[in-house]
Amino acid sequence: MKFVASTAQPAANLAGREPGGLTTFGPDVRVAVVGYGYWGSKHMRVLSSMPGVQVTIVDEDPERIAEARRSYPQAESALHLGEVLGRVDAVVVATPPAAHAQVALQALRQGRHALVEKPLATTVADAQEMVDAAATNGVHLMAGHTFEYNAAVWKLKEIIDSGELGRVLYIDAARLSLGKYQRDCNVIWDLAPHDISIATFLLGEVPRSTWVWAKRHVGHRHADVAYLRLDFEKAATHAFVHVSWLDPCKERRVTVVGERKMVVYNDMSDNERIRVYDIGVDPTDPDDHGESHAMPVSYRTGDIVSPFIQFNEPLLVQDSHFIDCIRTGAKPNTPGERGLDIVRVLAATDVAEATGRPAFVAGSSAPSAAELVREVAS
Ligand SMILES: NC(=O)c1ccc[n+]([C@@H]2O[C@H](COP(=O)([O-])OP(=O)(O)OC[C@H]3O[C@@H](n4cnc5c(N)ncnc54)[C@H](O)[C@@H]3O)[C@@H](O)[C@H]2O)c1
Missing domain, CATH: 3.30.360.10 (Dihydrodipicolinate Reductase; domain 2)
Structure with a gap:
């Protein structure tokens, strides 16, 4: 068993939630990064830099797997998540958005924690199913809202x-x-x-x-x-x-x-963000x-x-927080429900774009009759 000190600062420090994640200790955490593309390779870089974390790479494209093997010859790799799911504790889903729900649900239903890139899913129904699957199986679902770790x-x-x-x-x-x-x-x-x-x-x-x-x-x-x-x-x-x-x-x-x-x-400025x-x-x-x-x-x-800001790479902070949550059982600062909220807003943008009118976000308080009349009249 290894003991590690994480560098993560909690995203919720400023949101008044319980600080945590600065010095958590625990056994090795085995994580599969699913999707070794532009962003998945960055997850791979930060996760493989963390002591006590073993990373497996999954990508359905053999060329991406070959590339991953060149950079991480020690890491296990596979073309399909099913080949390695039995040997990991958690997955990081960095496939294109349309595959997020299918990959994450496969992992959550097998009792694996999942950190899913933004947007959590491409429909509200899928995002809700993911939140429910995490709750049913007693595992963490975390949304990869990197800027909330910035x-x-x-x-x-x-x-x-x-x-x-x-x-x-x-x-x-x-x-x-x-x-x-x-x-x-x-x-x-x-x-x-x-x-x-x-x-x-x-x-x-x-x-x-x-x-x-x-x-x-x-x-x-x-x-x-x-x-x-x-x-x-x-x-x-x-x-x-x-x-x-x-x-x-x-x-x-x-x-x-x-x-x-x-x-x-x-965000383009190095020293005066x-x-x-x-x-x-x-x-x-x-x-x-x-x-x-x-x-x-x-x-x-x-x-x-321009106030001084102690800046750590947000992706490192975010992924460290995910690992800490797995070790401690603490709820992620950006849980699946946060991801679902953002998907609800995105779904409303589809309605607004299609109708050319303002659209209410599902799950927000019901519009009053006067508001609906105003909307229809607009
Ligand atoms: N948080 C951020 O700042 C940030 C930045 C960029 C991208 N992203 C997100 O990261 C995700 C990936 O984006 P990208 O630009 O890296 O895409 P990409 O196309 O570069 O890479 C996606 C990879 O996933 C693989 N893949 C697709 N379906 C798969 C499946 N079912 N199983 C295994 N592998 C599969 C593809 O072969 C590809 O290598 C997206 O959700 C995107 O929104 C987040």
Whole structure:
């Protein structure tokens, strides 16, 4: 038996949940990474760097297995999960989204823990079945919401929760690049899970409704550019999300505009991921000055501060947390239910895109009759 000290910091530190995962001890954990593509190879890198973790690689493509064997000659590998499932404790599902449910359910029903990449599944029914299977079999289902294990996102939440920004007027997010066109989903299901997970984490609630503009510019399959509006009821605010596979500039940014201050999280910056702008705009009443041509607002400007952030690779933090949860029995900070919430929002974006109207997120509080009338009339 080996004893390890994990480097993981819990994503929920700032969400007020029980800190954990800093010094957990336990026996070897055997994990199969299913899907050794772009992202699965990164899981393989971080998991194989952890003491007390044995990693097996599964990919249905023999060429990917050959590549994996060159990089990890000691690791067991297989073309099908069934060949190795009896010898592992857990799986990390990093296949394309359409295969998430089938692979994860195979593992969960055999009593194996599962960490599933975003989006948890491609339908609400599949995501619900996965959550139920984990509960029935007494194992963990964790959603791979990497940004909820990102120290910059925790800092952003800390700043919002401290009240420094004042009331959040709106959030604006951009995730743009000349991106990898996916075969089995549109740009919303591919990229927006990150921004929906960030916005829901920051505001502590799931949006009640969404509105979408999406368009396919290239190819015949899926929309490659989209704009989303997420409506948050308790916070009385909106998040606007722009996602694109068709943009010359790589951008990964979240801006939170508050009544008092504004903050920008730029994931492309190495050393200034968070910048707090002490700027704002206040309304003025022109009649107060007796000048009808006066500006309707006045501007405040002050310092721009970039707080220090102790940054660890989010994927390492996330996967360490998964291993810790297996060892300690603690519930993951992003359990399957969180993944299901995000899939519900994504499913609502499909309805909004198809109808051209705002769509309510299933599972949120029922719309009032007046809201439904307004929606039909819009
Ligand atoms: N959290 C993040 O920041 C992040 C970043 C990128 C991708 N992802 C997610 O990771 C997942 C994988 O994305 P990718 O870009 O690596 O895809 P990819 O196409 O590069 O790799 C997928 C691999 O899965 C294999 N595969 C497919 N079905 C399989 C099955 N049933 N059994 C075994 N192997 C199978 C394929 O052969 C391929 O090698 C997606 O869900 C994606 O959304 C997450």
